[in-house]
Every structure is written in C-alpha cells, then in structure tokens.
Amino acid sequence: MKILPHYLFLFCFSLGFMVLFLWFQRVANVAQVIGIIGGTAEMECFYSGKEQFVPNKFRIIWQKQEKTDCPIDIYEYSHGEDMKSDQCNEFQNRTLFSEHLKKGNFSLRVLDINPDDDNTYKCVVLRNETGGYHLFSEIIVTLKVAAHYSKPVINVTGQPGEEMIFVCNSSHGYPQANLTWINQTDNSLLNATKLNATRNSNGTFSISSTLRINATSDTKLGCRIENPLLHQNITTTFTVGKDSPPNSSKIDSSPAPVASGVVIVIAISAIAIAIIIYICRNKRRRSHQRAYTGVCKNEAEHCNGAVELENIQRF
Numbered sequence: 405m406k407i408l409p410h411y412l413f414l415f416c417f418s419l420g421f422m423v424l425f426l427w428f429q430r431v432a433n434v435a436q437v438i439g440i441i442g443g444t445a446e447m448e449c450f451y452s453g454k455e456q457f458v459p460n461k462f463r464i465i466w467q468k469q470e471k472t473d474c475p476i477d478i479y480e481y482s483h484g485e486d487m488k489s490d491q492c493n494e495f496q497n498r499t500l501f502s503e504h505l506k507k508g509n510f511s512l513r514v515l516d517i518n519p520d521d522d523n524t525y526k527c528v529v530l531r532n533e534t535g536g537y538h539l540f541s542e543i544i545v546t547l548k549v550a551a552h553y554s555k556p557v558i559n560v561t562g563q564p565g566e567e568m569i570f571v572c573n574s575s576h577g578y579p580q581a582n583l584t585w586i587n588q589t590d591n592s593l594l595n596a597t598k599l600n601a602t603r604n605s606n607g608t609f610s611i612s613s614t615l616r617i618n619a620t621s622d623t624k625l626g627c628r629i630e631n632p633l634l635h636q637n638i639t640t641t642f643t644v645g646k647d648s649p650p651n652s653s654k655i656d657s658s659p660a661p662v663a664s665g666v667v668i669v670i671a672i673s674a675i676a677i678a679i680i681i682y683i684c685r686n687k688r689r690r691s692h693q694r695a696y697t698g699v700c701k702n703e704a705e706h707c708n709g710a711v712e713l714e715n716i717q718r719f
Contacts, residue, residue: 434544434545434546435448435545437545437547438548438633438634439521439548440549440552441519441608442551443516444513445513445517446513447511447514448545449509449512449545450509450510453540457507457508460532461481462481462531463529463530464501464527464528465477465527465528466478466528468523469524469544472526475490476495477499477512478490479510486499486501497515498515500515501513517549519549519607521547521549524544525545525547527543529541529542529543549579550578552577552634553576553577555638556572557573558572558640560642564645565618565621567616568616568619568644569614569615570627571613571615572585572612572613572615573612574612574629576608577629580601580611582629583599583612584630586627588625594617597615624641624644625643625644626640626641627639
C-alpha cells in the first residue's frame with residue numbers, strides 16, 4: 405500500500421476544507437423570512453463591497469429565483485426611482501424599497517402577504533462598469549408564508565357509557581397543520597378519522613377531525629393543533645361528565661331555565677303594572693265622586709235658601 409506524499413495530503417485536505425467553506429458560505433447567504441397572511445414581510449439585502457458605496461453606479465433587481473423574466477421590483481439609482489413599468493402584475497402596489505437606499509440598503513418590503521408569495525427570491529445587485537451593468541452580488545431569500553390557527557373547539561354528542569362523537573375544529577391557519585387527539589390520562593394518541601381541510605377565501609385553512617369512542621364519565625381528551633412553521637402548539641381539553649358539550653342532549657335543555665326565568669319576570673312585571681293602573685283609576689274615581697258630592701251639597705244649600713226666601717216673601 406502506497407502512502408500519499410505529504411504535500412499531496414495537504415493539498416487534498418485544503419481542497420476539501422475550501423469546498424466545505426464555500427458550501428457553508430452559500431448556506432449562510434440564504435436567509436429565511438416568515439410573512440403572516442395579510443401582513444408585511446421585509447426581505448433584507450445590503451451592499452457588501454469593501455469600497456465606498458456610490459449609488460449612481462448601481463441597479464437593484466428583486467425577482468423570483470425560478471422566474472427571472474418577471475421582476476418583483478427594480479430600482480435604478482441613476483434615475484432615482486422604481487422602474488414600476490417592468491414589474492410583475494401580481495406585485496403591483498405591493499412593494500416598497502427601504503428608505504435607506506442611498507446608504508446601500510436594498511431591502512424590499514412586500515405588502516398584503518398571501519399564500520402565492522411563498523417562494524424563493526433573489527436580490528440581484530448590478531454595477532455599471534465600462535458602460536454596462538455587470539453582476540456585483542446576489543442574495544437569496546426564502547419567504548415562507550404562514551398564519552396562526554384559532555384555538556381548537558371541541559363539539560360533543562352522545563352520553564357517557566355509550567359511543568360518543570367528538571369533533572375538533574380550528575380555522576384561519578396556514579400552512580396545513582397537524583391535528584392530534586390525545587388521551588390526557590396517559591398521553592397516548594387516539595385514532596380518529598382522516599383530517600379534513602378546506603381552503604378559505606384568503607387562502608388559509610380550516611381543519612377538522614372526528615373521534616368516535618366509548619367514553620366514561622371520567623374520560624379526558626385533548627385536541628392538539630401543531631403549526632411547525634410558527635412553532636404554534638395549542639391544545640383544548642375536554643373531560644366527559646365535567647365539561648359542558650355545546651351541542652349534546654344535556655346542553656340542549658340548558659337554555660330552558662333562562663327562557664322560563666325571563667317569562668316569569670315579564671309576567672310579574674305585567675301584573676305589577678296592572679295593579680298600579682287599577683289603583684290609579686280608583687283614586688281618580690274617588691276624587692270625581694267627592695267633587696260631585698260637594699257640588700250637590702252646594703246646590704242643595706242654594707236651593708234650600710231660595711225656598712226659604714220665597715216663603716218669607718209670601719208672608
């Protein structure tokens with residue numbers, strides 16, 4: 405077996421180290437940004453030259469990595485403005501360059517994020533040399549689109565001691581999340597029906613899953629939603645016999661006491677109003693009778709006086 409010369413060994417080692425260094429450098433140049441649906445995401449890009457930045461020599465192009473013929477936005481320093489005429493239709497009125505462009509900050513903000521924006525982008529920096537633009541640097545940015553899921557809601561039908569149906573729902577999240585049913589007693593996973601996912605008008609997902617089990621009064625379940633992109637992990641728990649199922653037969657009758665209570669209050673109020681009206685009317689009648697009696701007495705006294713005066717005149 406021949407042993408490699410010392411210098412050849414050093415050469416191979418140096419070459420391998422250089423390849424590894426370049427690979428790590430390439431990975432380091434790929435940034436990742438998370439944009440929330442409906443919000444704003446900023447993809448960063450900066451001047452990386454050693455010499456002083458001279459704005460008039462540069463042109464900045466933002467584009468999708470696999471779609472170079474349709475720029476997201478272009479900034480021409482010599483013109484001092486965005487070249488919106490060459491911009492893709494899907495990004496019109498949705499992009500803003502940094503206010504620090506003159507300082508070598510080429511970052512781009514994308515407004516009103518939607519699921520279609522989930523892609524890999526390139527910040528291409530061109531410099532004008534000898535009358536023509538040449539590639540100066542290139543930064544790759546991956547934009548991942550996401551949205552937070554709502555807290556899971558568990559709906560239940562059936563009674564303890566028989567088969568019960570549990571339905572877990574969560575909505576307005578992105579991308580499609582994982583939904584897991586958990587036995588909270590021993591943290592074991594429960595088998596449920598296939599996850600159902602529907603797309604909403606804004607591109608987000610609404611997901612649901614149905615679990616059928618023979619439950620007892622102390623069964624405790626959990627519905628867990630996991631959105632790895634946002635590191636979101638939320639769980640809703642339900643204890644049979646303790647929590648109140650929103651749509652079970654036990655709960656269907658729960659509004660009845662409230663309704664009957666309202667009816668009783670209305671009935672009592674109506675009776676009280678009737679009594680008050682009756683008392684007021686009686687008072688008015690009594691006052692009228694007293695006034696009428698007084699008038700009659702006055703008239704009687706007047707009449708008696710007139711008769712006595714007439715008798716005196718006769719005599």
